[in-house]
Amino acid sequence: MVIKGGTFGPVATNTYVVFEEPGGEALVIDPAAGSEKWVLHTLESNGLTPAAVLATHGHWDHVVECHLWDARGVPVWAGTGDEDWMRAPAPFNPALFGNPPPTPGVELARVLHEGDVVELGALRLRMMHTPGHSPGCYVAWEETHGEAIVGDLVFAQGIGRTDFPGSSHHHMLRSLQRVFDELPKQTRIYPGHGPWGVTIEDAEPWARMFM
Numbered sequence: 001m002v003i004k005g006g007t008f009g010p011v012a013t014n015t016y017v018v019f020e021e022p023g024g025e026a027l028v029i030d031p032a033a034g035s036e037k038w039v040l041h042t043l044e045s046n047g048l049t050p051a052a053v054l055a056t057h058g059h060w061d062h063v064v065e066c067h068l069w070d071a072r073g074v075p076v077w078a079g080t081g082d083e084d085w086m087r088a089p090a091p092f093n094p095a096l097f098g099n100p101p102p103t104p105g106v107e108l109a110r111v112l113h114e115g116d117v118v119e120l121g122a123l124r125l126r127m128m129h130t131p132g133h134s135p136g137c138y139v140a141w142e143e144t145h146g147e148a149i150v151g152d153l154v155f156a157q158g159i160g161r162t163d164f165p166g167s168s169h170h171h172m173l174r175s176l177q178r179v180f181d182e183l184p185k186q187t188r189i190y191p192g193h194g195p196w197g198v199t200i201e202d203a204e205p206w207a208r209m210f211m
């Protein structure tokens with residue numbers, strides 16, 4: 001399993017390209033503002049075909065380039081809960097995003113639910129619904145390889161904000177506790193912001209400072 005990461009846009013959002021091995025299919029996770037060229041290069045240099053774009057949640061910085069992939073015929077997938085923001089991406093925090101021109105939305109080709117498994121070659125990414133930062137936040141966990149794409153649930157040294165429209169600190173605490181309970185300690189995490197590849201065990205004490 002290979003996870004390539006890059007960081008793009010006004011709030012340094014991580015975009016990932018996930019694949020089993022070069023020459024196969026890939027998932028593009030959270031296409032951030034200005035990520036398209038890097039994603040294309042990563043696909044091309046590894047001989048990959050994009051199977052789908054997967055958004056960890058519907059916040060503007062994570063979905064702003066979904067429409068570019070949709071226009072190329074690549075299906076866009078996301079978990080249920082943030083469909084409204086997928087259809088009409090909303091940069092609802094001008095302090096963070098300024099006032100960009102309207103971002104075209106997409107119709108989801110697949111709406112994922114708790115427990116769904118996304119297959120990519122021999123990889124099996126299990127979707128865990130982890131609301132709090134937004135209603136439709138999901139973790140995509142590959143148990144066999146010990147990797148988890150965690151969106152803005154938990155960072156290497158902190159947790160996602162819960163002061164946005166639709167956020168819930170109460171749900172956030174439950175979701176954090178769940179991943180700390182369920183993911184084996186050595187699972188490497190790939191968050192929506194900041195460093196990736198640290199273990200959930202190393203991230204947990206930092207997250208606990210906000211719980």
Ligand SMILES: [Zn+2]
Nearest residue numbers: 057059133152
């Ligand atoms: Zn977010």
